[in-house]
Amino acid sequence: MPGSFPRKQKLRTRRAMAAKAPSEKIDQGTTHHQSFSRSRRPLVTDNKARTGGLLRDRTNELVRHYTMPSNGLGASSNAYSRWRSTSQSSSQTESEVLSEFLSLNTTDDPSQSISFDSQSAISIDDSLPEIDRASPRMDDAQAGRKAVGMSKSELWIAQLRKKIEQSLQVTVPAKSVATPAYDLICKDEGELERRIERERQKKSTTRISLPADADSVISSAFKAGFSREINNTPVTAQDIVTLKPGTWLNDEVINYYMQLIISRAEKTSGLPRVHAFNTFFFSTLRDSGYMRVRRWTRKTKLFEKDLAIVPVHLGVHWCCAAIDFRKKTIAYYDALLGDNEECLQLLMQYLHEESKDKVGCELDASEWSMVCAKDIPRQKNGYDCGVFAITFAEYLARDAPLVFSQSHCPTLRRKIIYEIASGALL
Amino acid sequence: MDSFDGNKDDVVSSNNNGNQQADVKEKKPETSTEHINLKVVSADNSEVMFKIKRSTKLEKLMQAYCSRAGKAYGTVRFLVDGERINGDNTPDGLGLEDGDTIDAMTEQIGGSC
Numbered sequence: 001m002p003g004s005f006p007r008k009q010k011l012r013t014r015r016a017m018a019a020k021a022p023s024e025k026i027d028q029g030t031t032h033h034q035s036f037s038r039s040r041r042p043l044v045t046d047n048k049a050r051t052g053g054l055l056r057d058r059t060n061e062l063v064r065h066y067t068m069p070s071n072g073l074g075a076s077s078n079a080y081s082r083w084r085s086t087s088q089s090s091s092q093t094e095s096e097v098l099s100e101f102l103s104l105n106t107t108d109d110p111s112q113s114i115s116f117d118s119q120s121a122i123s124i125d126d127s128l129p130e131i132d133r134a135s136p137r138m139d140d141a142q143a144g145r146k147a148v149g150m151s152k153s154e155l156w157i158a159q160l161r162k163k164i165e166q167s168l169q170v171t172v173p174a175k176s177v178a179t180p181a182y183d184l185i186c187k188d189e190g191e192l193e194r195r196i197e198r199e200r201q202k203k204s205t206t207r208i209s210l211p212a213d214a215d216s217v218i219s220s221a222f223k224a225g226f227s228r229e230i231n232n233t234p235v236t237a238q239d240i241v242t243l244k245p246g247t248w249l250n251d252e253v254i255n256y257y258m259q260l261i262i263s264r265a266e267k268t269s270g271l272p273r274v275h276a277f278n279t280f281f282f283s284t285l286r287d288s289g290y291m292r293v294r295r296w297t298r299k300t301k302l303f304e305k306d307l308a309i310v311p312v313h314l315g316v317h318w319c320c321a322a323i324d325f326r327k328k329t330i331a332y333y334d335a336l337l338g339d340n341e342e343c344l345q346l347l348m349q350y351l352h353e354e355s356k357d358k359v360g361c362e363l364d365a366s367e368w369s370m371v372c373a374k375d376i377p378r379q380k381n382g383y384d385c386g387v388f389a390i391t392f393a394e395y396l397a398r399d400a401p402l403v404f405s406q407s408h409c410p411t412l413r414r415k416i417i418y419e420i421a422s423g424a425l426l
Numbered sequence: 427m428d429s430f431d432g433n434k435d436d437v438v439s440s441n442n443n444g445n446q447q448a449d450v451k452e453k454k455p456e457t458s459t460e461h462i463n464l465k466v467v468s469a470d471n472s473e474v475m476f477k478i479k480r481s482t483k484l485e486k487l488m489q490a491y492c493s494r495a496g497k498a499y500g501t502v503r504f505l506v507d508g509e510r511i512n513g514d515n516t517p518d519g520l521g522l523e524d525g526d527t528i529d530a531m532t533e534q535i536g537g538s539c
Contacts, residue, residue, distance in 0.1 A: 232511055252533075277508075278508065292529075315536070316535070386536055386537065
């Protein structure tokens with residue numbers, strides 16, 4: 001009675017049956033199918049040694065199953081019909097199948113001939129050494145002699161054993177193997193490689209070129225007595241020195257550059273209408289509150305702008321925040337990828353107060369989103385944050401994607417000096 | 427400080443009663459004298475009051491402030507309503523009124539954290 005077998009053993013038997021024909025022809029219900037797919041990968045990927053072990057294991061289980069006295073012929077015929085339905089092509093007739101089923105090729109490799117003595121089959125244990133002991137290999141003559149006295153069911157078992165051995169040696173093409181985890185890794189790695197490639201291209205295609213007269217203009221900016229001024233915002237040779245490679249930028253350079261950004265936005269059509277605060281705005285707002293900066297925008301209609309740039313000075317670090325009135329976002333750009341929730345909240349609060357004060361209506365804070373930008377060029381040293389902050393501002397002021405990197409900083413410093421000296425952005 | 431700020435801002439925020447009262451009070455001396463009082467506030471909110479002629483260049487005030495605060499002239503950035511002023515500006519030229527505030531900021535530098 002099949003039901004009396006332990007569950008594990010039954011499962012193994014089914015696996016072995018399924019392994020016999022690893023095609024999708026199997027139609028034995030969901031349980032079989034699941035066990036089939038679980039068993040499929042090890043079968044395919046195992047090396048020969050392990051396959052051999054599995055094979056012995058499974059075939060011996062089968063042998064034991066179908067030669068158990070309690071099992072009887074009913075189980076065998078049932079197994080035969082299953083074997084027939086799973087392993088044979090539909091074009092074969094019943095007689096052909098049966099003849100194949102009953103035929104036993106005794107001229108095979110002697111190593112594959114196995115004793116079919118029912119007594120030894122029953123005594124076979126699961127463990128491999130014992131199997132070897134219990135079923136000694138025989139030569140052709142012995143196998144032939146034994147085969148003569150075989151019953152139908154024993155023949156069938158021998159045949160089944162052969163079929164299983166054959167099917168286990170079949171290498172299933174890789175493409176038909178479902179390997180979701182491996183596929184996922186491949187997909188992820190592919191995405192990563194594509195991203196690296198994209199970044200590489202960005203880097204190689206982003207060339208910041210300066211005009212031919214750049215060298216002379218830049219060197220003139222370092223001479224004593226050099227000074228420029230826009231809207232009372234001065235910059236002198238002393239401040240230009242802070243643009244030398246490896247030095248920290250000061251507020252004058254950044255404030256002057258903000259003036260350049262404002263004047264470019266005013267002069268050039270097609271660019272966003274930009275307002276740029278000075279470097280003292282944020283620290284004053286933070287330290288002294290809204291009332292002290294309330295009048296700072298009296299000449300600027302802030303809410304009619306597309307974008308407001310806020311240079312953020314944090315003790316020894318320059319960052320940049322941008323208030324986009326079109327998208328209703330406040331974004332924080334830190335080249336060291338730091339978070340500054342306080343800055344975002346302060347600016348949101350500022351907008352709230354400013355709207356009440358200048359426009360006379362409450363700002364709907366729920367429409368606004370705040371973000372600390374992370375997918376941005378990153379500073380990799382301890383002195384270029386000012387260059388990053390300025391360049392973030394300059395790119396944002398013309399809605400340009402932030403395609404520059406740390407490697408551009410020496411050139412960017414020269415570009416900034418050139419722009420300050422020539423009084424206009426490139 | 428709010429009442430002082432209100433002087434020039436009556437166009438934008440005239441609904442503040444306190445400011446209006448301040449306006450009335452301040453207008454009398456404004457017309458009667460050629461001197462005005464200006465308050466210089468540093469970044470740490472310390473205040474220094476100055477009395478200056480309307481037509482005098484602010485350079486004088488700046489130098490006086492720097493020497494008083496112990497800072498080198500040229501290292502302090504003076505702002506009125508967030509905008510930089512320079513030594514050549516006069517209170518009249520900037521439209522400053524009595525009691526107005528000048529912000530005195532110090533140099534900011536930064537490279538990294």
